[in-house]
Amino acid sequence: MSQYFKNVFSGVYTVLIGMRETWKHLFRPATTIRYPHARVELPAGTRMQLFNNVDDCIGCLKCARICPVDCIYIDTVKAKPTEDLGKASTGNPIRQHVVRFDIDMFKCCYCDLCTTVCPTECLYMTDKYESTVYERSNGIFHFSKYEPALAAKMLAEQAAEEAAAAAARAAKAAAAPPKPKPAAAAEPATH
Ligand code: SF4
Numbered sequence: 001m002s003q004y005f006k007n008v009f010s011g012v013y014t015v016l017i018g019m020r021e022t023w024k025h026l027f028r029p030a031t032t033i034r035y036p037h038a039r040v041e042l043p044a045g046t047r048m049q050l051f052n053n054v055d056d057c058i059g060c061l062k063c064a065r066i067c068p069v070d071c072i073y074i075d076t077v078k079a080k081p082t083e084d085l086g087k088a089s090t091g092n093p094i095r096q097h098v099v100r101f102d103i104d105m106f107k108c109c110y111c112d113l114c115t116t117v118c119p120t121e122c123l124y125m126t127d128k129y130e131s132t133v134y135e136r137s138n139g140i141f142h143f144s145k146y147e148p149a150l151a152a153k154m155l156a157e158q159a160a161e162e163a164a165a166a167a168a169r170a171a172k173a174a175a176a177p178p179k180p181k182p183a184a185a186a187e188p189a190t191h
């Protein structure tokens with residue numbers, strides 16, 4: 001019988017020890033929130049979803065070049081001499097059409113390097129962190145205002161123009177008369 005009471009005492013004691021932390025927190029204010037109905041305020045400098053205000057993007061490629069995981073994809077088409085694309089809000093002249101500006105946020109490691117090199121500060125981190133998607137392809141964010149078909153057409157035209165210019169340069173070089181060889185230096189007279 002005494003063993004019976006020992007077991008009861010041991011059980012109650014074990015439960016009380018186990019509940020000690022629970023009791024400690026029972027009368028303290030809650031540290032959790034009812035997300036998504038309530039949200040915590042994120043600290044300044046939080047690195048979340050990237051955004052490009054593409055109207056100010058000059059297509060300099062600095063962000064893509066510094067990205068350690070190569071997750072920024074940019075295609076540009078040079079403006080024609082007769083075109084005036086204006087200036088970014090920082091005053092930087094815009095000399096090319098940014099026909100593609102995609103960021104694969106599934107590859108991004110949120111290092112923030114791309115935003116620090118952007119000369120027009122058009123690329124920045126937002127406080128948006130709810131970017132869950134059902135399809136892998138939806139993790140690639142598109143910022144260019146050019147439709148893909150139009151972008152492809154403009155890139156093809158630019159490639160054709162560059163190829164024609166290269167061919168013209170090669171033809172001109174081939175047609176040019178060979179440069180005369182410099183005369184050999186006269187040998188010193190011997191006695
Ligand atoms: S935050 Fe870092 S990894 Fe992400 S796009 Fe910018 S440079 Fe690349």
Ligand code: SF4
Pocket residue numbers: 052056057058059060061062063064074117118119120121122123
């Ligand atoms: S660094 Fe800035 S301006 Fe240059 S391509 Fe990237 S987002 Fe555009």
